[in-house]
Amino acid sequence: MLLGLGAAWLIMFIYVVLITLRExxxxxxxxxxxxMVEHPNK
Amino acid sequence: xxxxxxxGLAVFAGALLAWNMNTxxxxxxxxxxxxxxxxxxxxxxxxxxxxxxxxxxxMLFSIxxxxxxxxxxxxxxxxxxxVSLVFASIGLATGSIWARxxxxxxxxxxxxxxxxxxxxxxxxxxxxxxxxxxEPNQRARFAAVVSILGSVNAYISYKSIEWWTxxxxxxxxxxxxxGGMAAGMEAPIWWNVLALACFSAILVxxxxxxxxxxxxxxxxRRMAHAQ
Numbered sequence: 001m002l003l004g005l006g007a008a009w010l011i012m013f014i015y016v017v018l019i020t021l022r023e024x025x026x027x028x029x030x031x032x033x034x035x036m037v038e039h040p041n042k
Numbered sequence: 043x044x045x046x047x048x049x050g051l052a053v054f055a056g057a058l059l060a061w062n063m064n065t066x067x068x069x070x071x072x073x074x075x076x077x078x079x080x081x082x083x084x085x086x087x088x089x090x091x092x093x094x095x096x097x098x099x100x101m102l103f104s105i106x107x108x109x110x111x112x113x114x115x116x117x118x119x120x121x122x123x124x125v126s127l128v129f130a131s132i133g134l135a136t137g138s139i140w141a142r143x144x145x146x147x148x149x150x151x152x153x154x155x156x157x158x159x160x161x162x163x164x165x166x167x168x169x170x171x172x173x174x175x176x177e178p179n180q181r182a183r184f185a186a187v188v189s190i191l192g193s194v195n196a197y198i199s200y201k202s203i204e205w206w207t208x209x210x211x212x213x214x215x216x217x218x219x220x221g222g223m224a225a226g227m228e229a230p231i232w233w234n235v236l237a238l239a240c241f242s243a244i245l246v247x248x249x250x251x252x253x254x255x256x257x258x259x260x261x262x263r264r265m266a267h268a269q
Contacts, residue, residue: 008085008136030259
């Protein structure tokens with residue numbers, strides 16, 4: 001039973017980690033592209 | 043505003059889940075034939091309910107996109123489908139662990155398990171397809187078609203335990219005329235559905251924000267190329 005519960009929470013935990021990493025990556029990319037548009041010559 | 047809603051939902055869902063876990067693990071007796079392992083049902087069933095209903099909701103948003111061509115519907119469909127796939131994965135994993143202990147095997151190729159696995163693969167393919175197509179409208183159109191096909195399969199999977207004889211147990215919940223649970227043992231399933239639905243809503247909101255970031259990045263890139 002604990003194995004089942006552990007598996008459920010592990011899958012959820014992995015997804016939350018992945019979604020957090022994706023958010024961080026997107027924010028970085030958005031900042032980079034914004035800077036690229038605001039200062040096209042840099 | 044979105045952050046406040048997310049925090050409020052997280053607090054509510056966390057408290058509800060903690061209270062319900064206490065009920066499940068300390069107040070409910072073991073099942074007569076299965077012993078303690080039957081408690082997996084309190085996570086397996088809610089996860090599959092959220093998976094199936096999420097795929098159906100994703101299909102409605104996909105149809106919304108096909109009708110209106112509004113990419114916000116596509117973003118909603120993608121977000122709901124991705125989160126639903128996580129719950130479907132939990133449903134498959136917990137079901138398999140239960141099967142190993144009760145049936146003695148990890149998997150049985152019966153109608154229910156096979157159709158649900160096919161459904162999981164279709165929606166896994168849906169997410170891969172979204173990464174493979176760059177043009178947003180084309181991506182949304184292709185994804186909508188896959189979502190509709192996958193949801194039809196999800197409905198077949200839902201009904202399979204009524205239509206065919208399966209290794210998987212027949213319906214036990216009272217709303218499906220199952221009546222297979224003693225009084226007081228069914229309510230925690232629905233409380234868990236509510237708590238996990240709140241978590242699901244949080245994840246969908248976060249994914250929606252990411253979709254909006256991705257759209258903004260795409261627009262800015264086009265502007266940069268046009269300069």
